[in-house]
Amino acid sequence: MFLKQMALGMLAGVALNASAQAADIDHVLLISVDGLHALDVANFVEAHPNSAMAELTGHAVTFSNARIPFNSDSFPGLLALVTGGSPITTGLFYDVSYDRTFFDPANTTCKGAPGNFMVFDETIDLYKGAVSQNVIDPTKLPRRLLNGQCVPVFPHQAIKTNTIFEVVKAKGGRTAWADKHPAYDLVNGPSGKGVDDLFTPEITNAPPPPAVGFDATVSVDCTVANDALKVTAIINEINGLTHDGRPAGGAPAVFGMNFQAVSVGQKLAKDNSDGSCPQSTHSGQPGGYVDGRGTPSAVLAFGLQKTDEALGDMIKALKNRGIFNSTLFIVSAKHGQSPINPAKVTKPGHFADLVASLPDSGTDPGAQAILSAGNCPTGSCGFIQDDDVALVWLGDQSKTQAAVDYLNKNAKALFIEDALAGDEIELKLNSPKHDSRTPDIFVQPIYGTIYTTSGKKNAEHGGMSFADVNVGLVVSNPRLQATTIKTPVLTSQVAPTILRALGIDPDELNSVRVEHTTVLPGLFDKD
Known part of the structure; x- marks a missing residue:
């Protein structure tokens, strides 16, 4: 039997139909x-x-x-x-997330300020025309410096x-x-x-x-x-x-x-x-x-x-x-x-778009930090991932408190149940100040809210x-x-x-x- 150790591999007598016998799990x-x-x-x-x-x-x-x-x-x-x-x-928080030490797939020399999306979904497949070959295309992977070399990062x-x-x-x-x-x-x-x-x-x-x-x-x-x-x-x-x-x-x-x-x-x-x-x-x-x-x-x-x-x-x-x-x-x-x-289904639109629609979003420093992340095409300016959640990685982490204060002030308009940042994040996760993957802000919307305009789905996860x-x-x-x-x-x-x-x-x-x-x-x- 596979690697059987009697001290570790016995199902509980209270759960067994017989007295405590070896479960023989192979x-x-x-x-x-x-x-x-x-x-x-x-x-x-x-x-x-x-x-x-x-x-x-x-x-x-x-x-x-x-x-x-x-x-x-x-x-x-x-x-x-x-x-x-x-x-x-x-x-890892999402199949498409962010790392403050990574670089864009096209940045094959890893030059410039670090920070970029980590995309590990179907878009990294190798395609022939419209058909996935069911393997990963390394040219679509984020890159990082490793022993002085700029190399692609596979999901594993x-x-x-x-x-x-x-x-x-x-x-x-x-x-x-x-x-x-x-x-x-x-x-x-x-x-x-x-x-x-x-x-x-x-x-x-x-x-x-x-x-x-x-x-x-x-x-x-x-x-x-x-x-x-x-x-x-x-x-x-x-x-x-x-x-x-x-x-x-x-x-x-x-x-x-x-x-x-x-x-x-x-x-x-x-x-x-x-x-x-x-x-x-x-x-x-x-x-x-x-x-x-x-x-x-x-x-x-x-x-x-x-x-x-x-x-x-x-x-x-x-x-x-x-x-x-x-x-x-x-x-x-x-x-x-x-x-x-x-x-309970509510689909008010994408999170960054909702922030942009608020009357003071063009002048408030916290809103501007969020919108900069939401509009970042690539590189170190941050990222927002949203579904029935919004994860926010800010390009300028010094604006975290201003950003979360803005979200809390506008919680009703933004369908927010809770916005975690600072100590609230650090009580549950690694500090975003020291961990390159942890979001600066975690937004949990009101139950039933999906940050999308899609007419194709009426439920989501994340x-x-x-x-x-x-x-x-x-x-x-x-x-x-x-x-x-x-x-x-x-x-x-x-x-x-x-x-x-x-x-x-x-x-x-x-x-x-x-x-x-x-x-x-x-x-x-x-x-």
Whole structure:
């Protein structure tokens, strides 16, 4: 059995159907169903008692009060699951963010004042015409000085801590992961070699103009089809193959994927609005929820159902392979989605535009500092990232207090619930004065507010509202009795739990040591 250490790898007697016996966990399958709230899990299982999710929760510890450690973008959300940390140690707040020491991709000599965007989304793909080649184009990456050389920074090089994949691989275990963009090279960790079998079929083609690529996320049906590529990869890996069916010598010790259909089903204002998804069966129908109780629309219900069917296929494959009992099956999410209640949706426009519309924005020093960041085309003048959050990196950090005072004074007009800066930031994160990644200001808008004018989406993530950060978390194995733990936990506790289940010391993860992340309760003896 893989790296079994009896002192570390025993499931708790209170959770086992028998007395404390070795759980014999040889594999961990980690699934992120992006957008999946704890409420979605409860509602789906209640409505579908014969579903795959119901089977998993029937022998699982379900954490109904699990939350993401900080903000709810995909990057920090996934890194919580696979590093055991938050942006304090991972150094990443968003897939498109800012670093005060980086340079523009076109600045190949790293001359001039440092400070530039870190773009790690679909736009860094290598394209032929309008088709992503599912690899990263190094010429599109931010650059930094390293040993006197101006070099591109790949996503995995931007992480400041190691991952479970690196730790497991170092102990002799095989690793695999599948995700939505080539930028999820991220999970390789700083070594660049953590994942043996990385599969990243691009879901959202965004080639340079004038080319226009096909975007699967225009429709829940086309998103399900993209998810299915990754599901096939998981089935192959369960059967001891690589994601594309080549011999690999057995199922990975730790592997998994992300699903996008639920997230897309939550966000779509109108399915297949541009008619580009030929297999859409929901064209013109709204996504999201129909009420504040979390009742899914037909579009979202389809995403949930197809995701559940895929989980069922994985369960079947594990059973056929004879490794279901030796696999810890974890279902969670990188992020939730906000708002759940459609009556709460407000889309007032982009954050910087709202600031610019205020009558004194042209004269107030704080407003001018914000607008300078919002209008920065490249370089050291700052950056604003907004969705249902606004992260502000100022070009002139000496203006931070003036900027946050201006925001607080105009909170109502700017739909602001809270604006964090100074001590309020430093109580939760590394100081922006000393950390090149930490935003100077973190703006949490009023619940339901999305800083956009887009008519395509009625929900978003990135912020810290309850709907953003409260996600489903199910840890399942046939030896476990169905238990629900309502005590608050963090999704960052998943990473040390995975290592402990495989008999590896969780302190092998840097983030676990620095942030004092504990394993999830209720799963191991003496917790």
